[in-house]
Amino acid sequence: MRALLAFTGSRGDAQPGILLARSLRERGHDVTLALAPNLVVFARDHGVPAVPFGRDTADLLHAQRTDRRFASRDPRTRLRALFDLQRRGVPEQLADLRALAPGHDVVVAGMAGEEVAESVARAVGLPFAAVHFFPIQPNSVVPVVPARWAARLPGFVHRGGWSVLARARAAALAPVLPVAAGPNVASVRIQAYDPRLFPGVDEQLPGPFVGFPLDRNGFLTSAEGAEPITVGMHDDRTPSFVEAVDERVVESFDDTAVSDLRLPSPTLDSWLDEASAPIYVGFGSMDVGDPAAFVATLREVCARRGRRLLLASGWASIGPGFEDAVAIVGQVDHARVLPRCVAAVHHGGAGTTAAALRAGVPQVICSVQADQPYWGQALRRLGLAATIPAKKLTGDRLEALLDLISRPDVVQRAATCAAGFATDGVERAADAVEALVGSTLTPDLLHCAGRQP
Known part of the structure; x- marks a missing residue:
């Protein structure tokens, strides 16, 4: 064939x-x-x-972000913008x-x-x-x-x-x-x-x-032969999370530096083993707005909850690094990492949603577009997740949603769903x-x- x-x-x-x-x-x-x-x-x-x-995916995503018609109050204007995007x-x-x-x-x-x-x-x-x-x-x-x-x-x-x-x-x-x-x-x-x-x-x-x-065996996130990454440091020896530090693997999409760093497994494994299960956050190719503000909000929420943060930066311009309470990497093997997390906060793409279901992890779905809000609502109705549009996300709202999915009944339903996952x-x-x-x-x-x- x-x-x-x-x-x-x-x-x-x-x-x-x-x-x-x-x-x-x-x-x-x-x-x-x-x-x-x-x-x-x-x-x-x-x-x-x-x-x-x-055409490049990033070209289409950039066109959607920059077309002011999508923010118009006139539904006819927004519809014309959508039609133009579909044809592009x-x-x-x-x-x-x-x-x-x-x-x-x-x-x-x-x-x-x-x-x-x-x-x-x-x-x-x-x-x-x-x-x-x-x-x-x-x-x-x-x-x-x-x-x-x-x-x-x-x-x-x-x-x-x-x-x-x-x-x-x-x-x-x-x-x-x-x-x-x-x-x-x-x-x-x-x-x-x-x-x-x-x-x-x-x-x-x-x-x-x-x-x-x-991707049940991490085939697309394997990193055989990857070398350890040296993280950029400030004078106070705090890792810098806003600059890409390995020129071998930084690509450019619509003039935005994107970190696609593949850390060797032992590095992330050792961080996961050092303390309690973290909260995983990953938004794939979706726009997270101001990267520095995004990371600051996540840090604050996790600190208030006494939880560590594992952030997969995806296409966002957020450099990698490790601290005791925060790890930022380009991408992770969901099958290997998510079962070691206490919750998953993500954009609601079908692949990430499925990986979290398989791992038995309660989810907060912060939808951006396409089918993402449908996944958020579907899992909310089944008691497996909480959901909110990403544009409405704040630190206080994220903490409230994490409270919802941390309830014992939600945790148990997520585990039961994982047990029957094909x-x-x-x-x-x-x-x-x-x-x-x-x-x-x-x-x-x-x-x-x-x-x-």
Whole structure:
């Protein structure tokens, strides 16, 4: 089988594609992995060959942050800004995928760029699989508005709302995404999340429901051969957390220094072993505003609670370092680190949310955009997390939310959820892709949440 995998978006969007490409390659298949240009090196550095397509993720994130129309009081202005953002980069994606598709047997895409990839697949007559990290197809189970009050609305409102959103997105893309001429092709939406988090959704959406595509063994955060990092020091010998200190691994996204430092495992392990379990904080590729103020707020909250702080800086311009009470690193192996933390504070990306669920850690989800507020509300309803929009986060509010998730009943529910958490989502997604090409996508495989024998 020759598979073209197209996963654009942030690292959280691309990581499942990298893991799926690795799994298919290990099964003996030929795989072309296409990623946003700024993530190609990341995949290659971990032994998964990749080629660029479309535009850099950071360009799109920067455009969203700097477009003043998103802050307008006029909903029509905000809608036009959203439509423009949806169209940005589509012509480049189309051109790149049209050049890559010939010679393959199947096209697979993530949620970001799904319509572009399906258009190309139909144009060349190839089967198509979309990997959904969240239930975005019309259904009456998931509230269409990610707010507490929306759960009280009747199901038909949710289904209608999701249908309206789908038509709105299609309208936004119509000027730059022509309807592909060609035969109807076999297609499937792989539901890559745990349906238990949205009770009843597996009875309404076609599968297969494969579970979260987790990096369960730290493959994408391994750092073989990494050298110890020397931390910049002030005169009082306090580590500096606002300057990047290792030029080998500092990259630039939209002119912002971004620390992607990979500390050797023993360094972080030794810090974790030295004292009590810390509070983990990580916002991935999301904007945290003023980095210095952000770190100061986290320090204050953790100090008041008598807890240490472990901060994964992600794409924020926060340099690494270690103190007795604070550790700041570029990224961590969630599977190894989160079980050693007392709580996880993060942006609510599907990957981080799943990793915290697997670790049995209560969560505070500070959502920024996309599906993040939906995860926050879903886990809040199940008593597994507290949630707040990141723009409303203050030190006092964070402390109050940490109080909520520190209750014994929340801690117990998180542990119970972890005990039944499936970790073979990548392998089951690979099963579904193979079945699609082999025309063996049976009803059992479509609807079963477990891996087929």
